[in-house]
Amino acid sequence: MKTVALCLAMVCCAARGAFAAADPATTFARNCSSCHTFGRGVLVGPDLKGVTDRHGRAWLASWISSSETVIASGDRTATALFEKFSKQRMPDQRLSPGEVTALLDYLAAGGPELDARRRERSAEDATPAEIGMGRALFAGERALARGGASCASCHRASNEPAGGTLGPDLSRSYARFHDKGLTTILSRGCFPRSKRGLTEQEAFALRAYLRHSAAIGQ
Ligand code: HEC
Ligand code: HEC
Numbered sequence: 103m104k105t106v107a108l109c110l111a112m113v114c115c116a117a118r119g120a121f122a123a124a125d126p127a128t129t130f131a132r133n134c135s136s137c138h139t140f141g142r143g144v145l146v147g148p149d150l151k152g153v154t155d156r157h158g159r160a161w162l163a164s165w166i167s168s169s170e171t172v173i174a175s176g177d178r179t180a181t182a183l184f185e186k187f188s189k190q191r192m193p194d195q196r197l198s199p200g201e202v203t204a205l206l207d208y209l210a211a212g213g214p215e216l217d218a219r220r221r222e223r224s225a226e227d228a229t230p231a232e233i234g235m236g237r238a239l240f241a242g243e244r245a246l247a248r249g250g251a252s253c254a255s256c257h258r259a260s261n262e263p264a265g266g267t268l269g270p271d272l273s274r275s276y277a278r279f280h281d282k283g284l285t286t287i288l289s290r291g292c293f294p295r296s297k298r299g300l301t302e303q304e305a306f307a308l309r310a311y312l313r314h315s316a317a318i319g320q
Pocket of ligand 2: 240250253254255268270275284287291292293300
């Protein structure tokens with residue numbers, strides 16, 4: 103019995119270790135969005151748009167890990183918030199310091215509102231930096247936030263020196279699917295990456311890169 107429990111514990115630890123910390127968009131969707139919007143008004147708790155301007159980073163990190171501790175310390179801002187929201191307590195969030203930093207950076211940069219705009223944006227409007235990010239993601243020079251093999255391990259694209267052949271050649275994919283179709287394919291994830299998905303920033307950068315590489319490859 104003991105051996106089985108130990109093995110299970112080891113498998114669990116190994117499995118946990120295998121996954122990188124959650125990316126901030128996932129953290130927000132999973133841990134915060136049931137009570138907070140970003141730019142859409144009060145839900146159970148306040149709208150978090152601009153929250154990184156309303157409070158300092160250290161205060162925010164303490165609040166997120168345990169609002170009760172901050173309230174109990176007699177902090178004025180915290181007690182006022184608690185009173186305003188009918189003494190409804192925000193549950194403690196079990197996030198690593200790295201996840202909290204990434205989440206606050208994400209919110210400060212525009213959060214879910216910026217992600218929604220990225221989904222709607224045409225790849226024609228991409229900046230050179232965004233195209234460069236897409237190329238690095240495609241080739242595997244930059245790791246995907248949610249993990250998984252690089253696109254080039256299964257696909258070729260115009261102007262890519264190397265690429266796999268398990269998946270179709272993507273040289274003409276922008277011309278075929280355009281922004282809307284590609285957004286759908288990338289959010290669904292192609293076989294067999296189906297469960298992983300991309301962040302909105304990555305999906306936009308990849309669309310931009312596929313459009314750009316086809317344009318200069320002709
Ligand atoms: C179950 C609901 C709930 C969840 C889940 C939740 N919160 Fe809250 N949050 C609240 C409430 C309610 C308040 C208002 C203060 C109070 O009543 O304690 C609040 C307040 C805040 C504040 C202060 C906002 C301001 O305008 O000053 C921040 C920052 C915050 N939450 C961040 C987060 C983050 C980040 C997450 C996810 C990691 C999260 N919350 C998850 C309910 C929640
Ligand atoms: C492990 C191999 C593998 C990886 C890694 C992979 N793909 Fe795919 N992809 C496939 C296969 C196989 C298909 C065809 C079946 C399908 O559509 O699911 C495909 C289909 C596609 C299609 C549709 C193309 C068409 O002509 O129908 C696009 C677009 C695409 N992948 C983009 C990407 C991007 C961008 C990445 C990197 C984020 C990526 N893929 C990573 C294997 C892969």
